[in-house]
Amino acid sequence: MTFNELGLSEKVLQAVEASGYKTPTPIQAQAIPHALAGRDVLGIAQTGTGKTAAFTLPMLSRLEQGRARARMPRTLILEPTRELAAQVEESFIRYGVNHKLNVALLIGGVSFADQETKITRGADILIATPGRLLDFSERGKLLLTGIEILVIDEADRMLDMGFIPDIERICKLVPFTRQTLFFSATMPPEITRLTETFLHNPVRIEVARAASTAITIVQGLVASATGPAKRETLRRLIRDAADFKNAIIFCNRKRDVAVLHKSLQKHGFNAGALHGDMDQRARMASLDAFKTGDVDLIVCSDVAARGLDIPDVSHVFNFDVPTHAEDYVHRIGRTGRAGKSGVAISIVTRADQKHILEIERLIARKIDWLSKETIAELDVEDAPEAPSSPSKGARSRRAPHARDENKRAESSDAPQRGERPAPTRSRRRAEHPHAALAPVEALTEAKTATQAKTATEAKAAPVRRRPAPRPDDDDAPVVGMGDHVPMFLRRPVKAKPTKVAG
DNA sequence: AAAAAAC
Structure with missing residues (x-):
């Protein structure tokens, strides 16, 4: 199996090749075709399984059509910690080298000004931790009504951290018609309930048991x-x-x-x-x-x-x-x-x-x-x-x-x-x-x-x-x-x- | 029991 068989765009494939990757991981192989087809995806996968590329690659492909408008990002990725958000941004930058897409990172602990400039200019990709995102939204500096793809990453950790109410609020601010890609390492009942509420007929993909420790x-x-x-x-x-x-x-x-x-x-x-x-x-x-x-x-x-x-x-x-x-x-x-x-x-x-x-x-x-x-x-x-x-x-x-x-x-x-x-x-x-x-x-x-x-x-x-x-x-x-x-x-x-x- | 996340 190679990346070429998954239906990704030429620009994305070139960036993947430039990064030295040839074979998709199981979650990438299974999730990417569905994500490209516009289906909701429920991915049950630990980190380290190639999960991030499983959503960044198809998102980049899909974003090639259309462009962002001021204060209306086209896609939103939610992460539980600031470091993870920054890491996802790096992934978009690496695989998006052949695109002219605007990436914005909305996390706490840093100044508003730069972030606001990027949002105002129009972001194709917005990566955020929940607190700062809601802050922007409440101040009217950000409209989530143009979101085409919503990614909720590390959902079980968001649950541990008490973010679920925030996630629910955000899910209600984005259009009903958006595509949702949802990732969690485990599926406790609260998370299952969340997926039942906010995912539409998702493809369920499960790769590695959450509790398994690598034999290496x-x-x-x-x-x-x-x-x-x-x-x-x-x-x-x-x-x-x-x-x-x-x-x-x-x-x-x-x-x-x-x-x-x-x-x-x-x-x-x-x-x-x-x-x-x-x-x-x-x-x-x-x-x-x-x-x-x-x-x-x-x-x-x-x-x-x-x-x-x-x-x-x-x-x-x-x-x-x-x-x-x-x-x-x-x-x-x-x-x-x-x-x-x-x-x-x-x-x-x-x-x-x-x-x-x-x-x-x-x-x-x-x-x-x-x-x-x-x-x-x-x-x-x-x-x-x-x-x-x-x-x-x-x-x-x-x-x-x-x-x-x-x-x-x-x-x-x-x-x-x-x-x-x-x-x-x-x-x-x-x-x-x-x-x-x-x-x-x-x-x-x-x-x-x-x-x-x-x-x-x-x-x-x-x-x-x-x-x-x-x-x-x-x-x-x-x-x-x-x-x-x-x-x-x-x-x-x-x-x-x-x-x-x- | 503690950590994380908005100002």
Whole structure:
């Protein structure tokens, strides 16, 4: 099967060919002919299945007839997050090189002015997140009465995010006669109801089960105590990762994204961050830096869990185990894409064990433990949230390592031989094909190399003076708000939730 | 339990 057989226009086919694609994915092969024929499509597909091209390509073909009028876009694509919207815009730009179509991106967090100019000029393609779209619509700056094709992408995620009322409002603002392309990874009852209301006799296309995890992803669990010890566990995993290229690190909370990001930087890692409380420019900049390889680590909230298509992510680390099993599937799906192999490792504390069971049930398989010690052996209950008191067990075993890292952190502020520091990359391991499955050997082999390297770098670079590092306080200054924060702000807000009587 | 999304 080739793209030529799907009925796409010559202009689109040329752009597809220029991008180097020859064979359509299953969702593309099945959806494109129906989309071109004007049918409503209900696509049940995970991200990473080629879903975006499944609607951008036929839309571009169909838009070749007709032109946009001022403030009346011809097509509308709704996305749950700003990054996804921007990603879809890129897809239209890539495959629309031979067209003279106006593309507008309507997302929050950026100024109105540019967006308004584009809308006023007339947009053939409008890609939007619901909030900003409704804002424009309510201000009378945008008319949805000329919409010919409506795309609702990631519908189940829109549901999770509480967007369904907005989606319903928008569906009522567009003409009844439009064509609707509707995509969702799963079909919960609310989504089914939505499709029954807003789709007309749709073609139903289902490609991959939502809960299936790509077989190209090697998954593993590593037991850890909480607090600073957990960050130490992560650093060890990054350092010892075999075939490491880059990694996405997920935290459950935005606050922890910021804390971990600072911690990694302090330890000399080349890391960026991405979460929804960052301003939009910083979000875009972080993502770009990661895509181009300027940073090889990015610490994220679940804003990045779904849909983001970053080619060649070698590792995903769940710094926190997601509390929703579905999120696990989405997170680890950032690696192992397009037939490439990937590694996904989750750091598990005692409190996470029940979530692991749910995840294993969802993906219908056991995930291997990669750590020698089990959770039961770790002194989890005694592990501190605050940086003041260390956990005994896990800590003392790795103390030499921790000291090592402090040296690295100090040296990292200085430029090394005119290059930006890229510690994780420079530390890339000699091939160890099954390292992820044989972690103990990999760790031993890796450790000597790391230590040798670190020692050299520490000598070569000027050392920034800091209080003598003790393994106990290696992370003490990291609070996510700068180093000078009153002590009372560092204390956990709530009483320790893990403490249960008895 | 938290994240995301409008000002």
